Amino acid sequence: MSIRERLSGNEAVATAMKQINPDVVAAFPITPSTEIPQYFSTFVANGSVDTEFVAVESEHSAMSACIGAQAAGARAMTATSANGLSLMWEMIYIASSLRLPMVMNLVNRAVSGPLNIHNDHSDAMGVRDSGWIMLFSENNQEAYDNNLMAHRIAEHKDVQLPVMICQDGFITSHSIENIELEDDETVKKFVGEYHPEHYLLNRKEPIAVGPLDLQGYLFEHKTQQANAMRNAKKVIEEVSKDFEKLTGRKYSFFEEYKLDDAEIAIVCMNSTAGTTKFVVDELRSKGVKAGLLKIRMFRPFPTVEVAKALSHLKAVAVLDKSDSLNGAGGALYEDVVSSMYVAGNNVPMVNYVYGIGGRDTKSDDIESVYTDLQEIAKTGKIDNPYRYLGLRKGDAK
Amino acid sequence: MPYNLKEVVANKPSRFTAGHRMCAGCGAPVVGRMVLRALKEEDHAVIANATGCMEVSTFIYPYSAWTDSFIHTAFECAGATLSGAEAAYVSLKKQGKLPEDEHTKFIAFGGDGGTYDIGIQSLSGAMERGHDMVYVCYDNGAYMNTGIQRSSATPKFADTTTSPAGKVIPGKMQSRKDLTEIMVSHHLPYVAQTLALNPFKDLYEKAEKAIYTKGPAFLNVMAPCPRGWGYATDELMQINKLAADTCYWPLYEVVDGKYHITYKPAKKLPIEEFLKPQKRFRHMFKPGNEWMIEEFQKEVDRRWQDLLDLEEVTNK
Amino acid sequence: MTEINSNTPMDDLTIGGNIYQAGNAREFKTGDWRSSCPVFHEEKCKQCGLCFAVCPDDSIPVGKDQKRTDFNYDYCKGCGVCAKVCPFGAIEMKEGVNK
Numbered sequence: 143m144s145i146r147e148r149l150s151g152n153e154a155v156a157t158a159m160k161q162i163n164p165d166v167v168a169a170f171p172i173t174p175s176t177e178i179p180q181y182f183s184t185f186v187a188n189g190s191v192d193t194e195f196v197a198v199e200s201e202h203s204a205m206s207a208c209i210g211a212q213a214a215g216a217r218a219m220t221a222t223s224a225n226g227l228s229l230m231w232e233m234i235y236i237a238s239s240l241r242l243p244m245v246m247n248l249v250n251r252a253v254s255g256p257l258n259i260h261n262d263h264s265d266a267m268g269v270r271d272s273g274w275i276m277l278f279s280e281n282n283q284e285a286y287d288n289n290l291m292a293h294r295i296a297e298h299k300d301v302q303l304p305v306m307i308c309q310d311g312f313i314t315s316h317s318i319e320n321i322e323l324e325d326d327e328t329v330k331k332f333v334g335e336y337h338p339e340h341y342l343l344n345r346k347e348p349i350a351v352g353p354l355d356l357q358g359y360l361f362e363h364k365t366q367q368a369n370a371m372r373n374a375k376k377v378i379e380e381v382s383k384d385f386e387k388l389t390g391r392k393y394s395f396f397e398e399y400k401l402d403d404a405e406i407a408i409v410c411m412n413s414t415a416g417t418t419k420f421v422v423d424e425l426r427s428k429g430v431k432a433g434l435l436k437i438r439m440f441r442p443f444p445t446v447e448v449a450k451a452l453s454h455l456k457a458v459a460v461l462d463k464s465d466s467l468n469g470a471g472g473a474l475y476e477d478v479v480s481s482m483y484v485a486g487n488n489v490p491m492v493n494y495v496y497g498i499g500g501r502d503t504k505s506d507d508i509e510s511v512y513t514d515l516q517e518i519a520k521t522g523k524i525d526n527p528y529r530y531l532g533l534r535k536g537d538a539k
Numbered sequence: 540m541p542y543n544l545k546e547v548v549a550n551k552p553s554r555f556t557a558g559h560r561m562c563a564g565c566g567a568p569v570v571g572r573m574v575l576r577a578l579k580e581e582d583h584a585v586i587a588n589a590t591g592c593m594e595v596s597t598f599i600y601p602y603s604a605w606t607d608s609f610i611h612t613a614f615e616c617a618g619a620t621l622s623g624a625e626a627a628y629v630s631l632k633k634q635g636k637l638p639e640d641e642h643t644k645f646i647a648f649g650g651d652g653g654t655y656d657i658g659i660q661s662l663s664g665a666m667e668r669g670h671d672m673v674y675v676c677y678d679n680g681a682y683m684n685t686g687i688q689r690s691s692a693t694p695k696f697a698d699t700t701t702s703p704a705g706k707v708i709p710g711k712m713q714s715r716k717d718l719t720e721i722m723v724s725h726h727l728p729y730v731a732q733t734l735a736l737n738p739f740k741d742l743y744e745k746a747e748k749a750i751y752t753k754g755p756a757f758l759n760v761m762a763p764c765p766r767g768w769g770y771a772t773d774e775l776m777q778i779n780k781l782a783a784d785t786c787y788w789p790l791y792e793v794v795d796g797k798y799h800i801t802y803k804p805a806k807k808l809p810i811e812e813f814l815k816p817q818k819r820f821r822h823m824f825k826p827g828n829e830w831m832i833e834e835f836q837k838e839v840d841r842r843w844q845d846l847l848d849l850e851e852v853t854n855k
Numbered sequence: 856m857t858e859i860n861s862n863t864p865m866d867d868l869t870i871g872g873n874i875y876q877a878g879n880a881r882e883f884k885t886g887d888w889r890s891s892c893p894v895f896h897e898e899k900c901k902q903c904g905l906c907f908a909v910c911p912d913d914s915i916p917v918g919k920d921q922k923r924t925d926f927n928y929d930y931c932k933g934c935g936v937c938a939k940v941c942p943f944g945a946i947e948m949k950e951g952v953n954k
Contacts (some may be wrong), residue, residue, distance in 0.1 A: 165630040168623060192634050199664030203619035206661065209612050210623025214585065216630055218623065236612050241871040302870060340626055340875055342608040343631065343643060345583035348877035350603035352611035354595045355872045358861030362868050370870075472616040545904040545921040557930035558880035563888060564934030568911040598879065600872045601859040604880035639888040737940060739908050765934075773935030773948070776909055 144322040144389065149315035150253060154282040154321055155221065155247045155307075156181035158289035164245075165216035165336075168196035168207035170226060174261045174311035175249035178221035201226035205233035205502055212242040213324040213351050215341030216415065217293065219244065223311055224251035224265045231269065237304050238273030239367060240351055243296030244304045245289065246274075250412065250463075252499045260500020261311040263411070263463040266440075267473045272365050275305040275374050276412040276441040280397075283321050284438070285309040287391055293333050294381045300373040308440075310413040312500070332388060371442045378439055395444035398451055400426060404433025406515035407452065409478055410461035411437045414496075414503055418496035421508040431511050441478050443467040449485030452478070456519035458491045459511045461531070465495045471528045490518050496531035507532050544738035551576045552606075554584070559604035560596040565678045566762035566779070567593050569735050570742065571648060572759070574675055575607070577746035577750065583607060583643045585628075587621035589653030590614040592684040592764075615657040617647040618674055619667035625670040644750050645672035651692035652682040655718045666725045666755040673749040676688025676718065677762040687767040691716040694787075696831050697819045699767075704725065704822040709831065714838060722757040723793045729756040731792035733801075734779045741790050741801055748792070761788045769818020783812040786843040792849070798850040807843075810836045857882055885912060887952065891934035894954045895925045899945035906937040906946065928953075 145154040149157060156178050159167065167186075169179035179195075186195040196211075198204045201222050222230065227248060237244060252258040253265050266276065275295060279285040285307060292305040309315055324332070340349050355363055375395070382393040397418050401407055408418050415436035425432040435451055437444075452458055460479075462472025470476065475493035482489060494511060497503045511531060518524055554575040561568050571593065578584055584607035588594040594611045597604040612620045625645045631637045647665075649658055651654035654676040662674055681699050682688040689702040694715045698704040702711035719732045729752040731745040742760065761782055765772045782788040783802055787810060790802035811832060814820040823831040857879045859868060869875065902922050906915055914931040916924050937945040 165634070166623060166626045168626070192630060194630040194633075196622060196668065198619060198622075198668070199660060202616060203661050203664050204561075206616035207623030210587065210610060210620040210625075211627040213610050214624040214627035214631075216627030218627070232613055233616065240612075240873075290835075309740035340873060342585045342610060343583075343628055343637060344608075345641060345643065347875060348583065348606065348608040348610040350598050350605060350874040350877060351871065353598045353600035353603075353872040353874065355600045359600050359868065359872065362865040363870070363872050365557065365865060366868065366870055445863060490852055533852045544907060545902075545917075548904070548907040548917045549919055549921040554878075555883050555913070556878045557927065558883040558885060559912075560883075560885065561911060563911070563932035564936055565911050568878050568913075571910060572913065573908060598874070601869070601874055602880040602883045603856050603874045603877055608877065689904035735909070737905050737909070771935075773939040775911075775934075775936045776940050 144324060146324050146429065147179050148318050149178060149282055149321050150316050150318045151282040151285050151309045151382050152177035152249065153181060154286040155289060157323060158286045159183045159219055161326050162293065162333050164189045164193055164219045165450050166194050166208070167220060168198050168204045168211065168212035168218065169220045170198050170201045170222070172201065172206045172223050174251055174315045175221045175223040175226070175247065178247060201229040202233060205230040205237060208244050209233060209237050209240065209242055212244045213240060213342050215338050215343045217336045219246065221247040221249065223249045224253045227265045227269060228253055234272045234274065236352070237503065239363070241302040241367070241370070242304060243293070243302050245292040246304065246306050247289070248306050248308045249311045249315045250308050250534060258499040261313050262498050266308050267464040267466070270441060270473055273303060273371065274441060275303055275371070277305065277307050278438055278440055279307060279309040279314070280413055280415045280436060281314050282319050285314065286321060286323065287385065287393065290329055290332060291381045291385050293336070295374065295377050297336060298377045300368050301377050303374060304366070308412060313413045328388065338537065362491050373539040375442050375444065393438060395439040395447055396451070397438060399434035399436065401433035401435055401451060403431060405431040405456045406512060406519055407433040407435055407455050408459050408461060408508065408511060409435045409437065409474065411440065411474065412460060414463065417503060417505055418508050421505050421512065425512055427473045430512065430516065438473065443481070445481035445484065448478060449481040449487050452482060452489060453485065453487045455489050457515040458489055459515055460491065460493050462493060462495050463497045465498060490522055490524055492518060492524055492527045492529060494531040502531050503532055542740045542743060547576055547743065551580060552580065554606045556604045556606060556691060556854060558602065560599065561592060562588045562766055564765045564775055566679065566735065566764065566775050569775070570677050570760045573735065573739050573742050573795055574646065574746040577743050578644060583641070585621070585624050585643055585645050586611065587611070587617045587624065587647040589617035589649035589658055591650035591653050593648055593650065595684060596709050597629055614653050616661045617649045617653060617658060618662040618720060621645050621647045621672050622665040622670045625672050629691045634731050642844060645670070646750065647672065647674045649674070649676055650683070651676060651678040651680060652690045655692045655716055663725065665744065666722065666727055666757060669754055673756045675758045675760060677760050679762050679764040679767060681767050682766045685805060692718065694814050695835060696823055698822060699819065709822055709828065719759045726796065727757060728752050728754045729792070729794055732759045732788070733790050734761040734782060734788055735776070747790060767819070770816045774793055774816060778816065779855055785810050785813040785839065787813050787839055789843060789846050797853045798846065800850050861912045884929045885932055886929045889931060889952045890948050891933045891935065891948050892952060892954045893926055893931060893933065893935065893938055894947045896945045896947060897940055899943050901943055903942065905940045905942065909940050911936065
């Protein structure tokens with residue numbers, strides 16, 4: 143039975159964690175994810191979970207402790223944002239290379255510097271090649287649901303990779319919205335128990351984890367990881383279908399919003415998709431065939447499926463909430479463009495870097511992108527594909 | 540039962556096997572192996588290792604020289620990594636997911652680089668949080684794994700590859716950090732400093748206390764490096780003895796804040812005895828550099844006196 | 856025995872570089888590192904135990920009877936620490952890999 147509630151994104155995540163009841167949570171405070179360990183430590187203090195909460199002295203130690211815990215045979219979870227993730231960076235790679243299926247909530251925020259505590263995706267984009275499965279969430283509901291699905295995806299024998307669940311700092315983490323929760327028993331049953339095959343605390347089979355892995359082996363071990371990431375696609379699909387059966391809430395690699403018959407479309411992630419849906423509806427009422435493709439599964443990247451979903455369009459805009467500072471375009475743009483190119487789809491595509499450091503992105507801004515797309519669709523011409531949205535002084539040159 | 544070396548070696552199997560690839564004559568395996576011998580045979584251990592000589596020589600895929608469970612993650616986080624494993628143990632045990640009558644002990648090993656320097660935050664955090672674990676620093680006084688670079692554990696004037704004894708600057712110009720005292724300031728139930736001194740009683744007994752004292756414990760163990768220190772590989776035990784007899788490396792323990800010096804040399808030897816066999820101090824013996832030895836001696840004497848005072852004060 | 860080597864196909868390698876046979880380093884012999892070799896003169900040995908624990912390479916076998924036997928040359932790297940601690944001259948270092 144679903145329960146109707148009103149929760150912020152952080153509360154939704156903490157609630158999911160409470161229901162998952164992981165063995166260990168190690169976390170460090172950082173805006174805007176701080177509330178997650180705060181709420182969770184209250185559950186610990188009140189005895190509502192069996193979790194050992196490790197209040198570490200840094201995010202580097204948070205990830206290290208999660209690695210130690212997960213390798214020991216426990217289910218481990220953490221949460222962080224921005225610079226916290228930056229400090230974890232070294233350990234992020236180690237967690238995935240040791241094939242430890244932990245789950246982390248990343249409440250997206252701008253990575254310094256200069257210091258800014260507000261939302262963009264520069265933290266997530268910095269670890270996009272780290273071997274973590276990355277799921278993005280438009281709102282509190284999706285953040286909650288992704289948490290419920292994450293362990294089953296991560297722990298699947300064909301995967302054994304950590305999962306990172308992203309949501310937008312403040313925009314969803316601190317906004318209270320309606321949400322449907324599942325009851326504790328349903329969650330417990332859906333998530334299931336964790337029974338690793340090999341783990342440090344198994345005295346019957348002591349193991350060694352984290353070798354010096356030289357020229358004869360590292361290539362194969364990395365490729366095993368790459369294969370696990372490829373396998374994750376199928377597992378994410380299966381788990382999402384099971385979840386839909388249970389809750390009626392449908393999840394896929396991405397969400398297509400009025401995309402079928404669209405002529406122009408925006409590709410984006412997280413909360414901007416909500417604003418975009420509103421704009422799509424407005425434009426549709428005026429007869430403009432606008433659509434949206436909202437990426438949920440950013441890693442592994444659904445190249446073939448994205449290319450197929452966008453193949454019929456006349457123009458596409460990819461919105462990146464992080465600038466790659468590479469003179470070429472944002473990370474999501476590059477992924478979408480290369481997917482299209484490999485599939486042989488020659489659709490004019492343009493990139494907008496937007497919302498940096500929490501710069502508000504309003505419906506007018508999104509509408510201006512569709513206006514640009516209409517022009518591109520008409521002429522087929524793109525002067526400069528690497529653009530900025532909501533930046534003073536117009537396009538950067 | 541009183542300690543007996545022969546009995547211990549005969550009856551307790553080595554949990555740190557042969558076939559590791561540390562240098563000939565390395566002081567660290569001797570320490571690691573004896574620390575693990577202090578485990579009760581029936582107890583399982585989870586060992587965490589900071590990146591360093593010991594790690595890269597004992598777990599080269601596909602070979603592990605550890606008969607217990609072992610984890611290495613990175614250079615600076617053996618403390619945090621092991622604290623996570625310990626938290627997992629506490630949680631699973633509490634939930635009845637592990638047998639009640641079987642015990643696992645948690646032991647971290649790190650060199651001085653991974654402990655005094657880059658790993659001090661992780662160590663401090665793990666100790667402050669009170670995890671039931673032992674952190675063992677094998678201190679060879681420099682970053683030996685990367686080729687003998689100075690660390691904060693390197694003694695003053697030592698010639699290393701990043702504090703070379705040059706024409707203007709005669710080696711490392713800073714004093715050695717006293718990590719043992721920093722750990723004492725964490726108010727842990729057990730902190731000790733020791734080294735391998737035949738018949739290994741001091742090391743064994745301190746390891747045993749550290750492992751079987753509930754809560755966090757710290758052992759700082761000097762472990763000479765023939766390559767980095769510049770002495771012949773066969774002199775390991777003599778160098779250790781000189782470190783103890785000159786009071787360069789005092790052997791003591793602090794139990795709940797009370798100091799106890801466990802080895803007081805019958806005759807405290809001049810520091811030259813310790814410095815002379817080591818090439819890293821060779822320049823100190825050149826004519827005109829007598830002041831360096833004098834200064835070194837003063838520092839050793841001051842620290843030794845401090846310890847004697849602390850022992851007296853804390854046992855009043 | 857560890858059945859992994861640098862010709863092992865990728866799918867047969869353990870994931871993450873994990874090792875499930877703790878202590879299997881014993882299969883890796885380090886004896887050929889020696890440039891000098893300890894020779895055990897049993898007749899001079901008083902079984903005092905001083906050499907029992909000083910070997911970095913665990914190459915001095917000690918039985919349940921608390922007595923040592925000849926060196927394990929599979930692993931001995933020839934450092935000479937044992938010879939130096941022996942008060943009875945029961946360990947002699949000789950040049951070369953073999954005694």
